[in-house]
Amino acid sequence: xxxxxxxxxxxxxxxxxxxxxxCKSSQSVLYTSYNKxxxxxxxxxxxxxxxxxxxxxxxxxxxxxxxxxxxxxxTDFTLTISSLQAEDVAVYYCQQYYNSWWTFGQxxxxxx
Amino acid sequence: EVQLVESxxxxxxxxxxxxxxxxxxxxxxxxxxxxxxxxxPGKGLEWVANIKEDGSENxxxxxxxxxxxxxxxxxxxxxxxxxxxLRAEDTAIYYCARAIxxxxxxxxxxxxxxxxxxxx
Numbered sequence: 001x002x003x004x005x006x007x008x009x010x011x012x013x014x015x016x017x018x019x020x021x022x023c024k025s026s027q028s029v030l031y032t033s034y035n036k037x038x039x040x041x042x043x044x045x046x047x048x049x050x051x052x053x054x055x056x057x058x059x060x061x062x063x064x065x066x067x068x069x070x071x072x073x074x075t076d077f078t079l080t081i082s083s084l085q086a087e088d089v090a091v092y093y094c095q096q097y098y099n100s101w102w103t104f105g106q107x108x109x110x111x112x
Numbered sequence: 113e114v115q116l117v118e119s120x121x122x123x124x125x126x127x128x129x130x131x132x133x134x135x136x137x138x139x140x141x142x143x144x145x146x147x148x149x150x151x152x153p154g155k156g157l158e159w160v161a162n163i164k165e166d167g168s169e170n171x172x173x174x175x176x177x178x179x180x181x182x183x184x185x186x187x188x189x190x191x192x193x194x195x196x197x198l199r200a201e202d203t204a205i206y207y208c209a210r211a212i213x214x215x216x217x218x219x220x221x222x223x224x225x226x227x228x229x230x231x232x
Contacts, residue, residue: 001174040218042157049207049222050149050157055215093157097217100162100171102147107156 006105023094114138121226134208145211150204
């Protein structure tokens with residue numbers, strides 16, 4: 001199985017400041033023949049199901065604010081929230097779909 | 113409206129069985145990979161199982177392999193999870209999720225979840 005490890009487990013950011021979440025996979029999730037990284041990011045607020053933010057490591061899902069940016073390739077990825085808003089308080093997960101056994105990171109809690 | 117609605121959760125004794133259902137609407141169900149994802153109380157997300165668009169292939173997390181069976185009925189727009197030999201550690205909210213066409217494996221539509229409690 002591909003193990004996804006996020007860091008940090010939690011972070012506290014002031015309103016309007018930048019939040020950076022890291023995700024590392026135990027093996028590369030870059031499919032070289034497609035030149036795509038099979039990596040997604042989700043946001044989950046309390047009592048709600050997760051919401052897809054980013055797929056292919058950097059493609060924003062329609063409707064997602066452009067303050068959310070995904071970057072990275074191979075085994076190291078980052079989700080950046082450029083200017084944290086109150087509504088961004090949530091737990092964020094990365095997920096790989098490189099093979100047929102999809103796995104999530106343990107989650108990163110973002111607080112203000 | 114694109115929607116997934118789970119049902120079938122509840123309280124079951126260890127060693128027991130339960131069958132979860134997920135009713136899909138608002139999209140062409142037979143076009144998408146589908147999956148079950150669970151979340152134990154206060155814990156993170158765990159992918160459980162997935163199934164190909166035509167139901168010809170399915171895959172399971174090691175934690176449930178041999179005990180859970182995923183299936184789909186495309187004419188009825190339904191996804192199922194048969195859970196046997198349940199353990200306390202299977203206690204969780206079980207979400208049904210749709211994988212997007214552009215990137216099978218990234219989930220754009222989720223149900224609200226159904227709670228499964230395994231306890232005596």
